[in-house]
Amino acid sequence: MRRTPQQALLLVSILAVALSILACTAGASAHRKGREAAQRGDRDAAVVFYTRAVNEDPSNIEYRLGLERALADAGAYHVQQGQKHLAAEELEEAVNELQFALQLDPSNRYAVGLLEETRQKLAARKAAQEDAIDFEARRRRARELFGQRPILEPSSTAPIQLKFAEDTSLQKIFEVLSKLSGINILFDESFRDKRVTVDLVDVSFEETLDKLVLINRLFYKIVDSSTIIIIPDNAQKHRQYDELVLRTFFIVNAEVNTIANMLRTIAGIQRVQPNPELKAITVRATLDQVAVADRIIELNDKTKSEILLDIEILEINRSKMIEYGLALAEYTIGLGFRPAGSGTSADADAGTAATGIRLNRLTSVNASDFILAFPTAATFRLFKSKSEARLLSAPKLRATEGQPAELRIGAEVPVPVTSFVSQFGTGGVPTTPVTSFQYRNIGINISITPKVFIDGEIELQLSLETSTQLETRIIGGIELPVFGTRNVTNVVRLRDGETNLIGGLFEQSDRRSISGIPGLTDIPLLSRLFSRNIEDSSRTDIVFSVTPHIVRAPRITERDLAPLPMGTEQQIKVPGPRPYIFDPARNAEPPPPEEEIGAPEEVVEQPEVTEQPEVAEQPVDVGPAPEPVAAEADIAARDEPASGRKRPISILFSPPTATIAVGEQIDVVVLAGGALGLSAGELTITYDTSTFFLFDVKPGAFLTIDGKPVDFTPTFNPGEVHIAFARHDDTTGLRGSGHLVRLSFQALEPGRARVISVRGSLLDPDGTSIPASFSSLRIEVQ
16 A cells, blocks of 8 residues: 555654654653652762753753753762862872762862862872882892992902911911902001911911901901901000991881890990981991891891781570460459448449548448459460571771781660769868769670781780670669670681681570469469469570781791801901902903912912012011921912802702601792702602692792792692793892792601602703702601
8 A cells, every 4th residue: 555645744743753752751751760869869870860861852951950950969079079088088089089070060170179189199199109119129229338348359269278387477477368369468557466377278368367367366457359457456446447337227117216225235336326206226336337237127127917807706696485374464452441431432443441430430340341352454475486686797807916906896885983072172071972974885895916927827816705784773873784794815826817716605594484373373284374474595696706817927038047147246247248259250351271270389389479588578587487388378279160160059848858647738848059040940849649639839939039020830740740930031040049939738648758859950041051959858648
């Protein structure tokens, strides 16, 4: 059927009207929802609905006005929220709120200024945080600058052999040592020569120098890298030659006064001035004393541990009550005297007794003048109630080591406290009572003080108290509350993630009461029918659990565990930092032929070392000793690690042996000892699957000791685990000793000693193979 143009136009008009009606309906619905959201204070939802209404009908003035009001209202609300966050120093949240407010109402100039101010504060805070984070780096750089003192650089690092006959001049020995080492040795004006005997084999130059000055009561001062002065060891000369430095240490975590006392006691520094306000300590002492102070502060100014406490509290209240039997309105029978004609009938019916009677009527008193009143109402009750309530609370507390973390769940009850004061001031008798109120916490009160040990275990000092208000009693005309309290105080030691559960804190009360007519309540069957019976039982259980998690712990390195040589009681002396094999640049030069260095006969024939004329020029006569000196003084040169062969790295297990029980877990550490430039490697660890189950493999702290990231990939196969590791952006490699891998095993079956072995390959930053020696671990499962 073909439609005429008029019909088509009519159809289009009808569809347009229908769509307009639908649009108006949708717009009206959104407008209504926006108005409702605005009325209940949901400003953001109001903006959404008003925007939807305007999109459905852009020409509706009412919708547009509603949207403008909603935008202004929501913008003002978010500005207020931003101000609250700003007052609470929550700068990031304040910036978010203010940015959202400007998106809603860009014309709000106050929000623009407040946002700019908040951004400046946030930038200043981030800069301060970055400075705080960078404090350790700045302190490390300052320590390196402080350590750049003159360091002796002998011309040869080969061990020295010195053998001098009896009655050899000490000054001559120092001169020989100077020629052997290339170090210029000067003497103080008060130096006195004497004759000694020396026999030293395979010692370095510094060890030789230290031994000579120690046994002869001397000390030396380093002038530069190639010159020293030999000085008599006495207090006057130390005051003359010992250089004093002034240094300020900034303490981050420890107590300033505690560190100051340690510096006085251990380092012997007398001039120590703490500044508690700035958390700083300023010292004036010798270089060695300041070096000892730096080490003491480094060891004791560690970050305090922080623990996250997962607490769960479950309180279950159960109550049950049964009431049945006959309950009378009154358990009394009243006898009243009411002579006839002395009152109204209503009074007589009520059993009201007469208050008086004329004496002439006593002769006419009979039984009709007395009224006997019985209980007028009785109720037979059948009632039972049962209730069970469960309260679960799971707070999380973050606590600092040594500081108590407290949690209170409950309410505060006012308790009146009365004291007496005098009306006549001081010296008068206190006779006037004054009542004040103290508030007592009821509910659940928890106090936890954590302490973290170096092995990762956590000690918690727990104090749990549950209290309730049982009843009130009137004492001296004052209504006072009566409290019930249950306390638990103990100390537990847990591992990280281990849960401690405290239960059995229950309170149960059972009550049964019978009220009725005497005699009937004693009859076995009738007592339940003609008496009121109430059985009430209630029980309250509290279960408490706490799980500690270490969030932050002090970083203890192997350097912290190593001892620090610091001289003698009379003279504190700390070994200065030494470059690796003294001077790498000089070691790179081709050394003299080994045949000439190592052959003792060549050294014996060196006339420039101990020539006879030089001995004769000394102020002290050495007699016939010069020729033996020249014949026995020699240098023994040996191959150094830098001469072409790398020293092998020792790959060890810790512990090397162990004995565990079936089902017990053990952590095994793979150690690298004497590493020189370790950067990457592959290790394969084999074990007996019938005896052990390997459930965890983690990288050791040695791989990231300098903060560089590392790729650590373990691959598990039956009876072995293959571990590949590679450090990023590593140009120097690792030096020293430390943990490479941490393995966690569980014993499955008992048996004789089982061997866990390791093999693999190690690389330096250039990809060159590093020799290594591997060991094994024996574990006996009982």
